[in-house]
Amino acid sequence: MTDEDSETFHVLHVDDDASVRDLVASFLPLERPALEVRSFASAPAALDALDGVDCIVSDYEMPEMDGLAFLKRVRADSPDLPFVLYTAAGSEELAAEAISAGVTDYFPKSTKREQYTLLANRVQNFATQYRTARAMGAQQRRFRKLVEYSSDVVSIVDANGVFQYLSPAASNVFGYDPDDLVGEVGFDYLHPDDVEYAVETLFEAIADPSYRPVITFRFAHPEKGWVVLENTGRNLIDDPDIEGFVINSHDVTERVAHVAELERQRDRLAEFASVVSHDLRNPLSVAGGNLSLLEQTGDTAHAAHIRLALERMETIIDDLLTLAREGENINSLGPVSLSAVAESAWQSVDTKSARLSVDTPLVVLADAGRLQQLLENLFSNAVTYAGPTAHVRVFDLRDDRTHDPAPTTGQQNEPTRGFAVADDGPGIPPSDRERVLDYGVSSDPDRTGFGLAIVRRVAEAHGWTVTVTDRPDGGAMFVFTDVRTPAPDAADDHPPA
Template sequence: MREGPPDEALDRPTGGRAEGGRLRPGVFISGRRTTGVVSTDDAVRVLCVDDGPGVAGLVAARLSRADPEMETEAVTSASEGIARVAAGGIDSVVSGYDMPAIDGIAFLELLRATDPDLPFVLFSGRAEEGPVSDALSAGATDYLPRQSDPGQYDVLARRVRSAVERLRSSARPGSTGVSAAVLETAPDAVVVYDEETVYANRAAVTLFGGEGAEPDSPAVDDAVATLLDGIEPATDDGIAYVRRSMTDAGGRSFPATIITRTIDWDGRPASLTVIRDLSGRDRNESDGERYRIAFEESTDALVVVDGDTCLDANGSATQLFGLSRPELVGSDLTAFVPEDADVATPWREFATAREGMKSMEICRDGGGRRRVEASATSLPDSGNFVWVIRDVTDYVATEAELRHDWAALHDIYRIAADQEAGFEPKIEQLLKRTREYLGLPVGFLTCIDGEQQFVEIASGEEDVIGTGDTCPLSEAYCRKTIRYEEPLTVQDASVEGWEGDPAYERFGLGSYVGAKVIVDGKLHGTLCFAAHEPRDEAFSAAEETLVGLLARWVGYELDRNRVTEQLRQQNNRLDEFASLVSHDLRNPLTTAQGYVEFATEGDEADIDEALGVIDTALQRMERLIDDLLYLAREGIGIDSTEEVAIADVVRTAWSVTGAETEADLTVADDLGTIVADRDRLRQLIENLLRNAIEHGGPSVAVAVERTPGGFAISDDGPGVPVEERDNIFDRGYSTRDAGTGFGLTIVGRIAESHGWTVSVSGSESESGGARFEIDGARHVED
């Protein structure tokens, strides 16, 4: 039989059995771990084991409160713990020490045969050096003394999560070679056997063969065989536990507990047996060696100190302090305390008291600070202390980043959800809060119209980009932003190929993040944040996501405002309709009804007069209905535009309004082409021409000319009195009894829907007349 695998045997399993049931010298049986596989999702499932009344449940509840993503279960015995881990789905075990029959150390040894890597934290009220050393020797991941301070559970949760994440990142496959290597330093004798093979760790070889016995000694095999013959095998799903007197190789009798468990070893069912010597035999020499192994291989920094002087340090400590072991040993550890840090006093208090747990900063050799958590345990024989120091810098930084993100998201949600505030106040606050979150001096919302970019709202440093700024789209960063569905980010424009780009030459932005804004399925513009200086770090996924979500929110808000405005206008048109039906249509209708009665009671002359009045009333009603239907159906929205030759539209409109009159129309040769909705433009011009004929008479002279901002229509009629010019575009306003009062209202609305303005003044004709000018239309040829 071999005491344990050499290092090279861990990943090179071999097997075989000699005649007579004995292992051939130099042969070790390797297998694979089959239970307790650690999951790889973000949740951490922790099994809490303790027999104390309510202790396991309390530890489980406290851990879940300290880390909401930690799922905990509680059992009250090691036997239940073994069964639960074997069932699978457990990422870590937190166990007490003092438990009847199978204590925390024996529990750990039983686990390590099948789960050599499963994180195991001994969380006990006993702080003696013996249990701590035994736990580390048996393969415990960590040890934490249980105290009355609720804050200890935050530390416990961080240590458990850290151990699980280290295991997940290492992804080392379990094997019996790994299990045997862990069991090799266990303080108790451990035997694994089946019908063909026998394995014993170092403590078992010494127990059965005596000091200096060889692993393949026949005496060891005989003693093991005798032991096994007298023990009832464990059931497939349980643990057998007996207490009996035993005799070691030297003839010494001692009380012992013998615990067996059925496991899978190299693909075959076998029994694991742990023999615990209860006589308190001297294990100083083996304990020292096991302590040294645990000391060296601990992932936490372990430092032995006398006062403030370092006497020894493990490899993790040298990495933490940035010094080699010879440099660190003999140094005064208080020299690593930052002189300007507020934690200096707590650090020195901890160094003096050597108790409890502290969170503090240290300075590494060569610069840089690290945030650590430290605890200490005494070495009774020497009076020295072992400091256990865990580097939590990355965890603290991540925690701070998450708090930073949460605070920003909370503020942004509060602003966006404010139903009392209007869009502009909200977007100004959102731009300000988001640029503070991103660490960028300016944020802005743009509108893109064709090949032009216009800054609608800007927040921050005006010398970068300000409200009202405009530029060709070809010279804007946004020309690239609108190409992508996801936000565009630039950490350092000078090294990302922007030098020489028109946008970089014009604005000189060193860092930028922007996303396009879509309204009603169409591009509106962009939401962007920028700075002249490059950014120290790349934009995080959270930052990109936030900018993208804000751009979507802006699009939704603009679309909602658009729909709200449309509803408002529709309601206004309904009001106009109600007014027309109740008043404007009622007047000619009442007149017609009155003259019908007059005609029925009079002679033939009265009938002719009545028919004339009724015909006029009906014509007025027809005009009112036509105008109302236009307002109700068309509204003021513009669905599509095109390039329209003004002269063509004027001739078409004249054929409808002036063809059957003696009026004269003069059209300038260079009226030009504008971008407009053709049908709406025709309606506008028809109404202006009809207005000229109705007020100037059937022989009025009308002229259409080009202006810098569009065109003008003038006549030589009576004109519009100066005091009435501000009112003529109001609904229902007319200077003629037969007028509907809606013709010029429609003109004003069509102009407004195009983004134009319409004004009235006196014409240059000798008789005065009126001149209506459309301004704000863009001539294509200009």
């Protein structure tokens, strides 16, 4: 038994002659068991029973509505439904009009068994073709909707990387109307550092059609900047229906950022573990050794060494806790006066005989408490290394001619500026400038080396970039760029600190 014989095809037969209806209802299933016939005496009655029908067989001469009028009514709603005009009243004129109206076949009536066999064969063929076409059409519509409503971009490029087709999702993921990208070279929109890798991968896939690469690259979105796309490709250049390289692109920018953040946290934990195991071990050993001497000799002089070791451990632990807190992301920022926070931070630090100059009216979007912690560490560092009479300056980069303003890369509608903190001390050697912001780096044995690491963590939590350099006239300078500032009306209402 074939697949066709294993399924049922629904045939609707219309004839006002009851004997013809009986013959058709009997002979068609006999010749083709897959055919199931439903009979009607009039076309108007049959019009209400078209749902699920795979083929119509109709007489021409009938009361109320003839077969040609019936055909036209059917074609209005079902242009592809097979319709066989089965009639004894034939003429060239009727055949021509039926063909013009969209009849599938024109078949003469006969009492011969062979005629019913032929009719049954044709009806099943028509019904099979109709059902197959409907199934294919449904699959095509389903596929088209999947492509149209998918959050991933389906694109086709030729062997030179030129876009031939892009699905509607390109408007959101790529940021461009799909029609505007057709004819464009896709590589032109990739990050310069990713182009060579993408080109090599495409050529490899063209050379080996079995190769299905999965690569990640950065794409220039007109509003979001560089978005990270994960792309799965397949070579269908030899497929006549595609004639190109099919790429499915998925935006993984957030996922990549999340992974990067997890890696930073992992590295931070590793650094903490290293610092704890190294920096706490020394004072712990000192305390333990002096405790043993105190127990053996009873000399209380050893107690002073124990106290100093414990104080050293307490300082390290406090700095570690501060470093952990300041490295957390900041969810709420408000307009803060840089000069007010700087003055407050200066009062919180033992600045000896040093003096502070604040030359900026800058208002920044920041967490006032963390910004003060940043400045306190910078001021303490300046007094330690520049000396007790150091002159420390805080200034707006746009107002200072010794430093060119950095390019702005802030969020939309939030302008960016920058500021710097400088001293008049000996400065920092160029070879040390990249590492002074790392954990535990200090040339002073009495300091933990966490102060500038805290500065870096606070800056990163705000989304700022910190650079270590020297002023032209000498002294260390810490430059902060990508500092977001509030809109002018918001800046007018900023709190003092």
